[in-house]
Amino acid sequence: MSTFDTAGLQLDNQLCFKLYAASRAVIRAYKPMLDGLGLTYSQYLVMLVLWEWQERAPEQPTLKALGQRLQLDSGTLTPLLKRLEQMGLVQRRRAQVDEREVHLALSEAGRALQGQVLPLKAQLLCQFDDQDLLEMEGLRRSLDRLLARLSE
Amino acid sequence: MSTFDTAGLQLDNQLCFKLYAASRAVIRAYKPMLDGLGLTYSQYLVMLVLWEWQERAPEQPTLKALGQRLQLDSGTLTPLLKRLEQMGLVQRRRAQVDEREVHLALSEAGRALQGQVLPLKAQLLCQFDDQDLLEMEGLRRSLDRLLARLSE
DNA sequence: AGCAATTAAATTGCATGCAATTCAATTAAC
DNA sequence: GTTAATTGAATTGCATGCAATTTAATTGCT
Numbered sequence: 569m570s571t572f573d574t575a576g577l578q579l580d581n582q583l584c585f586k587l588y589a590a591s592r593a594v595i596r597a598y599k600p601m602l603d604g605l606g607l608t609y610s611q612y613l614v615m616l617v618l619w620e621w622q623e624r625a626p627e628q629p630t631l632k633a634l635g636q637r638l639q640l641d642s643g644t645l646t647p648l649l650k651r652l653e654q655m656g657l658v659q660r661r662r663a664q665v666d667e668r669e670v671h672l673a674l675s676e677a678g679r680a681l682q683g684q685v686l687p688l689k690a691q692l693l694c695q696f697d698d699q700d701l702l703e704m705e706g707l708r709r710s711l712d713r714l715l716a717r718l719s720e
Numbered sequence: 721m722s723t724f725d726t727a728g729l730q731l732d733n734q735l736c737f738k739l740y741a742a743s744r745a746v747i748r749a750y751k752p753m754l755d756g757l758g759l760t761y762s763q764y765l766v767m768l769v770l771w772e773w774q775e776r777a778p779e780q781p782t783l784k785a786l787g788q789r790l791q792l793d794s795g796t797l798t799p800l801l802k803r804l805e806q807m808g809l810v811q812r813r814r815a816q817v818d819e820r821e822v823h824l825a826l827s828e829a830g831r832a833l834q835g836q837v838l839p840l841k842a843q844l845l846c847q848f849d850d851q852d853l854l855e856m857e858g859l860r861r862s863l864d865r866l867l868a869r870l871s872e
Numbered sequence: 873a874g875c876a877a878t879t880a881a882a883t884t885g886c887a888t889g890c891a892a893t894t895c896a897a898t899t900a901a902c
Numbered sequence: 903g904t905t906a907a908t909t910g911a912a913t914t915g916c917a918t919g920c921a922a923t924t925t926a927a928t929t930g931c932t
Binding site for chain 2: 576577578579581582583584585586587588589590591592593594595596597598609613616617619620637638639682685686689696700703704706707708710711712713714715717718719
């Protein structure tokens with residue numbers, strides 16, 4: 569034991585590092601699938617929100633609403649959405665009622681892309697057995713609780 | 721139920737998003753402490769490795785060894801380490817034996833900084849109760865298993 | 873020794889994240 | 903009604919991550 573306790577500073581004991589490492593590892597695991605779709609990881613998350621929104625809400629989301637869902641600000645989303653628009657997946661338009669708002673709509677191609685995801689994702693999940701999937705489900709719920717705790 | 725099952729594409733069901741969101745939330749939680757130290761999050765992780773290495777190994781690590789520990793490549797680490805060197809916390813020197821290798825040493829200031837971290841981290845942990853800490857420990861172990869599974 | 877293959881860093885280029893500022897539209901206050 | 907405060911995006915600047923390429927040093931092979 570040294571003068572002061574350094575166990576609390578060991579990398580392997582740091583939840584922060586594990587989260588950071590695991591997050592990047594999962595992004596790496598998604599890479600082959602996302603390359604197939606021509607999307608980056610963040611772009612994929614944006615598309616997930618737009619696909620989901622389309623099925624659940626009558627109105628298209630604004631950039632602000634999207635940002636609240638993903639916890640990202642306009643500094644990140646504005647250029648990202650411009651790229652998705654360039655790619656022909658998304659349309660951005662100013663609201664008539666309040667010209668500050670940018671509403672986001674899926675293009676036909678953007679909607680069509682959803683159909684390609686499920687089979688690719690099934691393929692991605694193939695490498696895991698039931699045990700793994702159970703563990704991952706527990707992990708997801710645990711992360712939910714942490715997120716709730718941190719956003720208080 | 722729509723034509724095909726989209727539950728597997730709901731954002732809230734995506735482990736990948738939870739990990740990504742939780743990782744960034746934890747980084748946000750560290751921000752006040754790291755601002756006090758004058759470090760970014762990645763710089764902090766590098767310092768953790770160097771502090772730990774100093775106590776455990778006779779030799780200073782190379783950039784490559786550091787990268788293996790953090791799962792980061794020279795494209796990320798080279799500029800980051802140059803910044804730490806500019807800040808006077810780290811020294812970079814080419815190995816005599818093999819001039820390709822860059823060895824990393826802590827400066828006096830770099831070593832001294834370690835002393836400031838533990839109290840700040842204790843303060844950071846104050847906001848959590850025993851229940852939370854237990855949950856976080858379980859989460860860490862669960863992330864370990866996921867990381868092991870992904871790096872096979 | 874001489875040369876190809878390998879290896880460790882550095883460099884380049886691109887897409888985030890995020891803080892801080894700016895800009896324009898809308899609301900609130902008076 | 904005019905002005906101040908607020909709000910939603912966009913912009914700017916900086917520090918990552920990471921793929922791809924380049925450079926320099928070392929190893930292997932013959």
